[in-house]
Amino acid sequence: MSHVLNIIHENFDVIPITQNYILQLHKVLYSHMNNPMAGKTKSVQNYISATYPDGHVETLFTPLPPYETTEALDGICEEYNRVIGNMEVEPLIAIPVFIHDFLCIHPFNDGNGRMSRLLTTLLLYKNGFYVGKYISLEAKIAKNKDLYYDALNQAQAGWHEGREDAIPFIKYLLGTVLAAYKDFGERFALVETKLPALETVRRATMNKIGRFTKQDIRELCPALSISSIEGGLRKLVAFGELKREGVGKNTCYFRLK
Numbered sequence: 001m002s003h004v005l006n007i008i009h010e011n012f013d014v015i016p017i018t019q020n021y022i023l024q025l026h027k028v029l030y031s032h033m034n035n036p037m038a039g040k041t042k043s044v045q046n047y048i049s050a051t052y053p054d055g056h057v058e059t060l061f062t063p064l065p066p067y068e069t070t071e072a073l074d075g076i077c078e079e080y081n082r083v084i085g086n087m088e089v090e091p092l093i094a095i096p097v098f099i100h101d102f103l104c105i106h107p108f109n110d111g112n113g114r115m116s117r118l119l120t121t122l123l124l125y126k127n128g129f130y131v132g133k134y135i136s137l138e139a140k141i142a143k144n145k146d147l148y149y150d151a152l153n154q155a156q157a158g159w160h161e162g163r164e165d166a167i168p169f170i171k172y173l174l175g176t177v178l179a180a181y182k183d184f185g186e187r188f189a190l191v192e193t194k195l196p197a198l199e200t201v202r203r204a205t206m207n208k209i210g211r212f213t214k215q216d217i218r219e220l221c222p223a224l225s226i227s228s229i230e231g232g233l234r235k236l237v238a239f240g241e242l243k244r245e246g247v248g249k250n251t252c253y254f255r256l257k
């Protein structure tokens with residue numbers, strides 16, 4: 001997951017929303033598992049099920065069969081690109097609708113939930129909402145899985161006949177994004193408190209997911225000089241808290257602990 005997140009963090013502006021690129025991201029997601037279905041749409045019928053706290057499992061929805069999946073995935077990509085390109089629908093409405101359709105199609109044998117969360121982050125980035133760089137939407141969704149299943153269950157009724165009401169899922173996903181922004185606001189306030197430069201930089205790096213650059217830390221620490229940020233990053237590398245990669249403009253960091 002982290003490798004795919006890094007690809008999205010670093011290349012979101014040049015990743016088009018097409019079936020081909022969704023399949024490529026899925027292939028990267030499963031590359032370390034030697035999964036023969038990595039990067040391929042499903043070969044067998046799948047089901048959306050929920051496991052409840054008492055242990056019982058319930059089938060909530062039967063997605064499209066494999067033979068309809070490829071065409072449907074192309075269709076939702078084309079529709080999304082059209083409404084965004086023509087500015088017909090607000091991105092914060094178009095994104096949850098796309099993700100909802102993706103989940104109803106359930107295009108892969110495995111990894112549909114993870115892919116839906118990665119695509120949510122990608123689509124938010126492409127439309128200027130960067131909260132996923134600082135707050136894990138994956139963790140937010142995982143923390144409230146009951147809300148996720150309930151919203152999905154409500155919104156999927158009638159989807160096969162084109163009679164679904166996506167509003168419960170739109171409200172759910174926007175609520176999750178709003179909660180992430182609130183968390184970010186609280187963390188930003190922590191970073192902005194009067195602390196030694198090293199501790200300020202340390203806290204800023206702890207609010208980052210995956211790889212980040214010196215510029216990313218500058219955005220979180222506007223009160224610090226560039227030399228203070230560089231000094232803080234050097235010390236954190238020396239302390240073994242960060243790993244540095246690349247040289248010059250390609251230098252980036254990621255946390256080790």
